[in-house]
Amino acid sequence: MKIGFIGCGNMASAMIGGIIAKGLYKAEEIIVSDAMDESLAKAKANLKVNTVKDNKEVVKQAEIIVLSVKPQFYEEVIEAICKEVRDEQLVITIAPGKTLKWLDENFGKPVKLIRCMPNTPALVGEGITGVCPNENVTEEELKKAGEILNCFGSYEVVPEHLMDVVVSVSGSSPAYVFMFIEAMADAAVADGMPRAQAYKFAAQSVLGSARMVLETGKHPGELKDMVCSPAGTTIEAVRVLEEKGFRSSVIEAMKACAEKSRSL
Numbered sequence: 654m655k656i657g658f659i660g661c662g663n664m665a666s667a668m669i670g671g672i673i674a675k676g677l678y679k680a681e682e683i684i685v686s687d688a689m690d691e692s693l694a695k696a697k698a699n700l701k702v703n704t705v706k707d708n709k710e711v712v713k714q715a716e717i718i719v720l721s722v723k724p725q726f727y728e729e730v731i732e733a734i735c736k737e738v739r740d741e742q743l744v745i746t747i748a749p750g751k752t753l754k755w756l757d758e759n760f761g762k763p764v765k766l767i768r769c770m771p772n773t774p775a776l777v778g779e780g781i782t783g784v785c786p787n788e789n790v791t792e793e794e795l796k797k798a799g800e801i802l803n804c805f806g807s808y809e810v811v812p813e814h815l816m817d818v819v820v821s822v823s824g825s826s827p828a829y830v831f832m833f834i835e836a837m838a839d840a841a842v843a844d845g846m847p848r849a850q851a852y853k854f855a856a857q858s859v860l861g862s863a864r865m866v867l868e869t870g871k872h873p874g875e876l877k878d879m880v881c882s883p884a885g886t887t888i889e890a891v892r893v894l895e896e897k898g899f900r901s902s903v904i905e906a907m908k909a910c911a912e913k914s915r916s917l
């Protein structure tokens with residue numbers, strides 16, 4: 654097996670979906686285990702991957718292992734599989750707060766570890782993953798992991814001290830963006846627009862604006878200025894957003910998010 658996932662919930666399903674859709678590995682080259690029979694049945698039916706109940710079986714069969722359980726289960730899962738992990742295997746982790754040092758101590762032996770922080774837009778192939786390898790991982794192996802991560806978006810290698818920032822700026826940020834879209838749609842509905850149409854206008858505006866930042870390379874402030882004509886409608890909205898502390902709210906929320914990640 655090319656790759657194995659321990660835990661097959663939301664994130665693993667998104668990653669596997671992208672890997673299969675991009676043709677990096679075939680479904681029959683992927684193996685998953687999960688504590689829940691229901692998740693295994695879903696993986697078999699929807700993704701057509703190999704499923705097993707025993708996490709150790711994934712480690713025995715797969716070249717690359719992705720630990721895709723919630724952080725609170727990491728300790729017990731690692732304790733159960735650590736003896737089976739082989740020198741040449743790559744272990745990819747996706748849990749916030751689980752540092753390379755913590756992982757190293759819990760495995761209790763040298764393991765090729767790549768600490769990653771993906772986000773849910775991976776479900777639609779638009780994720781971004783923060784990546785931090787340990788010293789046992791070669792450039793070639795990091796490239797191989799990158800090919801996997803590129804199947805459901807893009808990735809950036811960051812120093813480990815920035816992984817908690819990755820949590821706040823991309824791991825958790827889809828939640829803030831969804832709130833923003835919902836709030837914009839609520840306002841449009843309040844002004845008489847049908848709800849479904851309001852979500853479409855709000856979401857497409859966020860998508861288009863994000864693409865403008867990424868594709869023009871222009872500073873977001875410059876792009877904002879382009880929309881704000883003198884004495885116009887947009888600058889009125891900007892004035893009220895500033896008065897209500899919009900930017901400061903986002904900054905404070907993200908600092909709390911990163912702090913929580915550091916404390917996990």
Ligand SMILES: NC(=O)c1ccc[n+]([C@@H]2O[C@H](COP(=O)([O-])OP(=O)(O)OC[C@H]3O[C@@H](n4cnc5c(N)ncnc54)[C@H](OP(=O)(O)O)[C@@H]3O)[C@@H](O)[C@H]2O)c1
Pocket residue numbers: 659660661662663664665686687688689692708720721722723724726729730747748749770771772773824
């Ligand atoms: N969702 C996100 O936005 C996001 C973003 C970045 C990173 N992550 C990280 O990705 C990881 C997975 O998150 P998720 O949202 O995919 O979680 P999830 O949907 O809860 O999936 C985890 C799966 O693992 C199963 N599981 C629990 N204990 C297990 C064990 N001992 N052995 C095998 N399987 C076990 C769970 O079963 P039960 O339901 O029975 O517990 C569940 O089906 C987490 O570490 C999370 O922090 C998530």
